[in-house]
Amino acid sequence: MLNCQEKEIIAVGKVLNNTCRPLKERFRALFTLKNIGGSLAIQEIEKGFADPSALLKHELAYCLGQMQDSRAIPILVDVLKDKSQEPIVRHEAGEALGAIGNNCVIPILNEYSKESIVEVAETCELALNRLRWLNDTKIKDEDLLENPFASVDPAPPAQLKDIQMLTDVLLNENIPLFDRYRAMFSLRNLQTKESVHALAKGLNAGSTLFRHEIAFILGQLQEEESVPYLQASLENVNENEMVRHECAEALGAIASPLCFNILKKYLDDDKRVVRESCVIALDMCEYENSLEFQYANSLLKINA
Template sequence: MNTDYETVRKIGDVLNDPKEPLAGRFRALFTLRNLGGQTAIDCISKCFGDSSALLKHECAYCLGQMQDKGAIPALESVLRDENQETIVRHEAGEALGAIGADSVLDILEEFQHSEIQEISETCQLAIQRIQWLHSQKKHDKSSKLSANPFESVDPAPPAEETTIETLRERLLDEKLSLFDRYRAMFALRNHNSEESVKALAEGLQCSNSALFRHEIAYVLGQMQHKVCVPQLMESLKKLEENAMVRHECAEALGSIAQDESEDILKEYAKDKERVVRESCEVALDMCEYEQSGDLHYADGLIKVQEAKA
């Protein structure tokens, strides 16, 4: 999208202003993601100095979704930075995998051996994603993959089309590699049916990987189906659950935007974990957006243009 430098910078100023409401900063971030280009990347990268792990994590996510190699240096720096929160470093690793450049393999291979499980698993998945992309190019395979109706860049390709029950079994089989289970996860998401939502929601009870459970919550939020609201609420309420999982459950509830979700989001907006509190705050803004019928969540450009007028 062709937008002048000063306009992009003004949107970046909103993103990087800690005095701005968090929900408004999120909207500015997604506006920058949609605009793209190096100026937007620079604005987003500047935000890695913020105090909010949630916002920084979302910045890394957006840089990955942009798939612009110009973001690689900032993402590598975040992944290496032990002062950054695990949720932020994990997302930087996932974003490097989403960009998919050969040049990121060295750092991913280094951190696949991290003592922090969420980081090591993320980097392993990112390596496998890049290797899978290479195999597709090498063999010039005609794709048998189901279409992605959500248009996101995912950490693993969906499994080749198969039955929901078979995919459910793969999803829940903790003996399989995480990459295979992720492939089943995204294939179930792409089925986009009530039956596949129910199968995915069972994954919130899997015990061996918080990263896996957090991704389950993420895809349930993408699908926006109310049948999984009880399971998402249950996971959000679990104080012993990893904060990464609880945060993603909160955002999924905001995206699904049911009346019953609003009460629990308001309750856990007072949670002791900052990333959970802030996720509930952002989720309530998402609820309001989904229920309003407004066409623009990423409204940073509109607001800057209105200010100019």
């Protein structure tokens, strides 16, 4: 017999994996399962990797990483290995393996750090560096493990606080990507207008993976100063869809009236991952401008 919580998890899982339900409802169901956690929630999330939506599968992998539950490792390894999965999905699986922080994934990450798809290879190399950093017995500063945004990041913040020095590291393509990511997260954690503008410069520098992470961070910061930069990248049809999708979601997090109007223009974009991101971003806009208590509200709706 299933207990009440198990029945609720299965009910939320049915919303997540029902292709007839609106994508925005399925995303809210996913984040509900992430917040609940546990083996059964992981099993329900796993089912979604058969979905045709690369955006949804990418988010499934992200949530499994953020849950930091080692029971998700075999699922994520299979996704990383599966070359029929889109690069955006495989990249997120690699990042999630690094986020969980279990050393057992070092061999697989090392193997796929040599992958021909650059975004996957760079992600696995970053994940390896994160694990090496976590294993470094010289680490003394526990403050570096703290994050005001409550996310598990692919790199710890740098110990530097000087915005110009951090910007110089961020934009220097001759410096290892892991160090540039550390500068990126340090700038984010400063949460000043100056640091936002410094980060926004990164939308015009570095690899696809690097630019996509810049957009994600600007979404976390939710500062309107970044809107023109995000808009420019979203509107650039020559930009990689991985970056444009993240810019759309960042605009949704900022949720100003201007963001709402920008996003509506791209609901019919040629790239599925971009137009679906705009759907999710507009739902986030509505949430941010509503009196709703929480975004991951599927349990409330199921029990209503």
